[in-house]
Amino acid sequence: MKDQDQFSSAARPAPAPAGPAGAHMDRVVPRPRWLRWRWPAAGVLLVAGLALIAGHAPAPGSTQTVVADRLTVAAVARGEFIDDLPVRATVQPLNSVYLDAVEGGRVERVLVEDGAIVTAGTVLAELANASLQLDVLSRETQVAEQMSALRSQELNLERSRLDARLRVAELDLRHKQLGDTVEQQRALADRGFISPATLQRSEAEFSSVGRTLELARENERLTDTLQAAQLAQLRASAKQLESHLELARSHLRSLQVRAPMNGQLTAFALEVGQSVARGARIGQVDSPAEFKLIGAIDQFYLPRLRAGLEGYVEAAGRRWPLRVTKVYPQVQNGEFRADLVFGAGAPPSLARGQNVNARVSLGASTSALLLPAGPFLQDNGGTFVFVLDAAGTTAERRSVRLGRRNAQHVEVLEGLAADDRIVTSSYATYTERRVLRIVSGGG
Numbered sequence: 001m002k003d004q005d006q007f008s009s010a011a012r013p014a015p016a017p018a019g020p021a022g023a024h025m026d027r028v029v030p031r032p033r034w035l036r037w038r039w040p041a042a043g044v045l046l047v048a049g050l051a052l053i054a055g056h057a058p059a060p061g062s063t064q065t066v067v068a069d070r071l072t073v074a075a076v077a078r079g080e081f082i083d084d085l086p087v088r089a090t091v092q093p094l095n096s097v098y099l100d101a102v103e104g105g106r107v108e109r110v111l112v113e114d115g116a117i118v119t120a121g122t123v124l125a126e127l128a129n130a131s132l133q134l135d136v137l138s139r140e141t142q143v144a145e146q147m148s149a150l151r152s153q154e155l156n157l158e159r160s161r162l163d164a165r166l167r168v169a170e171l172d173l174r175h176k177q178l179g180d181t182v183e184q185q186r187a188l189a190d191r192g193f194i195s196p197a198t199l200q201r202s203e204a205e206f207s208s209v210g211r212t213l214e215l216a217r218e219n220e221r222l223t224d225t226l227q228a229a230q231l232a233q234l235r236a237s238a239k240q241l242e243s244h245l246e247l248a249r250s251h252l253r254s255l256q257v258r259a260p261m262n263g264q265l266t267a268f269a270l271e272v273g274q275s276v277a278r279g280a281r282i283g284q285v286d287s288p289a290e291f292k293l294i295g296a297i298d299q300f301y302l303p304r305l306r307a308g309l310e311g312y313v314e315a316a317g318r319r320w321p322l323r324v325t326k327v328y329p330q331v332q333n334g335e336f337r338a339d340l341v342f343g344a345g346a347p348p349s350l351a352r353g354q355n356v357n358a359r360v361s362l363g364a365s366t367s368a369l370l371l372p373a374g375p376f377l378q379d380n381g382g383t384f385v386f387v388l389d390a391a392g393t394t395a396e397r398r399s400v401r402l403g404r405r406n407a408q409h410v411e412v413l414e415g416l417a418a419d420d421r422i423v424t425s426s427y428a429t430y431t432e433r434r435v436l437r438i439v440s441g442g443g
Helices: 002-011 033-056 130-191 196-253 376-380
Strands: 063-067 073-075 077-081 084-093 096-100 105-110 123-128 256-258 263-266 281-286 291-298 310-315 318-332 335-342 355-361 366-372 384-388 394-399 401-405 409-414 421-423 435-439
Touching: 077 409, 084 310, 084 335, 130 196, 291 355, 318 355, 366 401
Parallel strands: 063 435
Antiparallel strands: 073 421, 077 366, 084 291, 084 355, 096 281, 105 123, 123 256, 263 281, 291 335, 310 318, 310 355, 318 335, 366 409, 384 394, 384 421, 394 435, 401 409
8 A cells, every 4th residue: 555655646746836826727728720710611612512513513403304205206307398388267258348237226127138149239128217317307407498598698699790780781871872962962062053061061971970880880890709709609508508418318318228239148137126226237248159268377477478479278179279468467366367369269169157278388399407397386486406315315405596387397597407306395394404304104
């Protein structure tokens, strides 16, 4: 034990010398400088590592796995591009004139049935409108009164003109008589048979009547001028009144609905006793056995389609030539309309409202790099395609420039080469993807 105590005492360190108060507490050990920067350095390394991983890994969502059975694949090939346009069209009459009720009323009689062949001017139906009839009668009375007043004014003007002429004629006769009298009295005065005073009185009267005659003639000319203007105005007013009366009578005559042209009456369903509003559509007359086609066409072709282009319809074992006559530029639901008219007769089996398939030639056939048309064109407008690799396990997005289209093919201008295989099915679910990973149905 002792030895052990001695060994223990020898091994125990000597006590520290006494010092001031508080010297017995732990001493602060300085931290190494490299430890101060360990957390900022770790953050920098973490960011750099993430950036490196992001640079070598694909962007989030850029790759999508697709089952091969859901894809349609076609190859690019060189061939003849037939530049025509298929058109789904509706048969319509070549000319149609609508029947609208000019005046409203109650149907009194229906004289022609719907579907009948009519000639221009044929009375189809008769309407009754008591208020319109009374209004026309009232207008006729008013116009008759106004016409009577105008006729009276015209007669008064004519009477004034005749009075002025009569006044001139009387003065002219009096002037001539006085002139003869003056000549006779001068001869007598020279011989001393009458006094000079008598001659002077006759000469003064002759001069006075002459001046009065000149004034009367001037008044006649002025009256004629004024009366001519007044008569023209009165006659114009009378003509206007007559036109107003004729217009009122035409409204009354419009209660008889007449066929505007030769043709077939359609959409005509009036019934006796039915009330028809003013301006209501009551039917139409279509040109018989003459038809046109109204086509609904994809807006992609609007810049290329124009009046004058030729086309055809296949029916009854032959081709019937067509010509585009009018293009309507308004686009609705991605389509615009165009009128196509038959060049030399229409197929005998056509009927109004029937749907037919037509084709319009947009240009000559040429050799081109062709890609089969598919739903992908509607999804991206033909700006890019997914091109398969040689193994067919990956399809990578590639920008392309496409040209003309028809029902089967689209012309490739840039971005693809012959034998390239592309996905032609819909891109709707992966328009934002860069790569498609293609797996089998069980993958």
